[in-house]
Amino acid sequence: MKGYQKYFLNKLSWFLITFVFAFLLNFILPRLMPGDPVAAIVSRVAQGMSNTSGVQAIYEQYARLFGTNRPIHEQFFIYIGNVARGDFGFSISQYPRTVFDVIRSSIMWTIALQFPAIIVGWLIGNTLGALAAYLKGGFDKILMPVSIFVSNFPAFGMAVILMVIFGVALEWFPTSGGYGFDLIPEFSWKFIRSVISHYQLPFWSIVLIAIGGQAIGMRSMAIYELNADYVKYARFMGIKDRKIIGYVFRNAMLPQITGLALSIGTMVGGALVAEIVFSYPGLGYTILNGVMGQDYPLISATTLIITIMVLSANFLIEILYGIIDPRIKAAQAD
């Protein structure tokens, strides 16, 4: 256990160091963008305003409020204070809402869309990839080109195609929104049905693309493993195919699991394309707006969440690897 403890501490210290740097970058990078976020607010407020000194006064008022007129180190301490308070300060693009409030109202939509899509895409993709490697023949010959074709589809194209076919032409599914345009959210079958129906197109537009990529990855890993020496040796030993397949897929799965963890870590970033094409509520579009409006607090908060999720997912995977695959622990603990 000594070796494992060392391995664990090693990983933990890297986790903390990375986190500190990521935290700093999350703060600094958005503020290095050219442009001025307060100008965007003023442009909104000053529409139809005709006197000269008034616009200037408003500009200064908002610059004071968001602290953009202060030196960057002072802004950093304000930021830390906001993070510590938990609300991340006022959002610039959606002022007077706090960043916490902005994120809270759309994060559930994003997770509800992304998490199942990632898992389903991963499961289907890996199963298909493994089957292609194992069954070979006709199945592989069809699956492989189709997977390459679909996985290279731009997400935008896939979303629009699904919308045109199933939304506009066949009218099977609604084309926009998270629920019916004529509904008010409440706990009723009607509302739930509407949510499910609105969910389909954005969901499949993500899943279909994910399947292809996962299948290709899994197929090549599995083919590689199927031809490994230990497989041949096991065959000579007369071990049953089913048993061998078990070994093979456990080994082929390792990189795929890393990929899955990273996808889950970054899912909070949102499915931007699906959100825009289907006007689906979620964080992706909120973040895009934040970036366009140079909403520093919002960008910093969302990237911080993504950072923490990715780091944690990585950390967990590394810890799990230490348990699953003793070779990794041994190599790292040296």
Add this chain to the structure above:
Amino acid sequence: MKRYTVTLFSVLMILSMVLAACATPTPQIIEKTVEVEKVVEKTVEVEKIVEKTVEVEKIVEKTVEVMVTAEAEEGTLPRNETLYFNGQQWNPVVGWNPYSNNNNNAMAIAQQDNARVIMFETPYLYNMLDGKQYPLLADGDYAWNDAMTEVTFKIKAAAKWNDGTPVTAEDVAYTWATAVKYETPLAASNKDFIDTIEAVDAQTVVVKAKLGDDGKAVNPLQVQAYLSTNYVVQKAWTETLEKRANGDAAALLADPAEDVAYSGPYHKFFADESKVVYVRDDNYWGQDASMWGKLPIPKYLAHTIFKDNAAGSVAFAKGEVDVSQQFNSNVNLLWESYGLPISTYLTDAPYGIGASLPTAFFNLKAYGLDQLAVRKAIAMAVDYPTIIANAMTNQSATFDQVPRSLMNPTAGEQALYDREAVKDLQWAGNDIEGANALLDEAGIVDTDGDGWREYNGKKLSYVATCPAGWSDWQAAIEVVAAAGKKIGIDITTNYPDWGVYQTVVTASDKDLPEGYEIFMMWSDGAGPTQPWGRIRKLMSSEFVGMASNWNGNWGQYSNPDADELIKAIPAESDPAKLKEMYTELVKIYLSDVPSFTLMYRPQAFHAVNETVWTNFPHDGDGTTPPVPPLDLTDGWSIAGLYNLTLVNP
């Protein structure tokens, strides 16, 4: 075994799609005999705050064509009581505070030339079609005193807040006093020409203009405009808000004001990330005979939040939006090719009434652009019909129909200048020969044979620009660049991000950097101070030197003659004299070419889908005063809400 798994997955995929498809029944029209209970007393929980008793209208037994979807039930907005909009609200609503101006609550809070008055109300309503201000909270017309230093108007006796208390002159005065005290945007934009607003008695308001050294009002035009631009907020609620904010201006402006008092016909029903819904207040004071005489027709106003124009257009075509205020490209195809019950204010191009003048500005300090011949040649060579056809899909009048000046295409503004006097100056565009001749004559020719003209030995090379992603503007800028190539001036295009673009363009305290030689910005639309306000923002040198200039004259043009005329117009009331002054300004503008208009753009795009509602404002619909093609919520266009009828009552 594995084969079964594949089959299973495929079946699951198809099944889930089919099942979900069954979830929402497609509406179909059938003949159905409807039997409805006579009068129902129904308790509806509104917003979980108040319990409200609603009386459902009496409906008699008859045979009708009905849209059969699921039954109207709680949690559903009845389609034939709800008017749907798009194009105004692009992000979630963040507040209900009329002092803030920054609540991203476009339908409820917009204090502008055509102020949106569904929730908060202005004393007067501006009508862009006839240029007049009609009383809303006010009783009768306002009156200037003889010295033109103060305006007096009365508040209607019937005007009430939602809590039943009367709207008083004191409310008007206190709204202004609060704005001044906390330096809100309202005060910032008006305190240069309004001194005080006082309540003489419960009904009478006096607005005292700020006076110049000569003892005359600094700007009577803008004092008048205040009356139809800015809301009256309840004094009692304001005091509550002040207490809550503890006298802190930032806290006062940041307050989401969910408890705000309002005098308008609608208020918050529901708002989230996907939509905002307003519900009618059936006790609205405006049903008094002294105002509308009835309630506005739709019980709910709803605005779905779309993420881009494309999504909004699809929903509009599907009948999920009744009034579309966004730019629907090739809007005419919706009825010509798809046969949808969609229409615009005018049946033919330009489909709407142009109000603003999207304009290309020259950086007048850029090399060669300080030469009139270069500026004028570029402006003459531009192919405007192509801009109007491509960028605006013909939703703009052409410069043959409305020759260029400083006026928008409305009849009122066109009558303000003498077209004959400036006829020789109004270029129609696409005049390559004329442009080339002009440059040759000025001695700006290609001396080194590379195909590009030089001025003093240096090649004329510019960047034309507008914000990235503003597709209609980008299309226009491409046409400007193409014109340069035809006359030997090298114009390339570049599209910076809006965040960068706005910072550069509005910094009028410095010279514009390289890459901003020809750039696009907007101009004012229709309003009570127009065309004066627009002309000022296109030509007045008072904006040169401003650190964040959100007004205009971004090319930093300066002409003392123009400045003098702009200063004199607000105090002038003689129509003949005004016409002379405006004509002179047009002459200066078209001679100096500090900037040039690329197209006409409506105040608000206005297209309607008449699947559910009908009797929307159309040209020649016989309304007096005419209801303008805006959003049915802003300025006098709210009158349109009282005229709507159902297609299938």
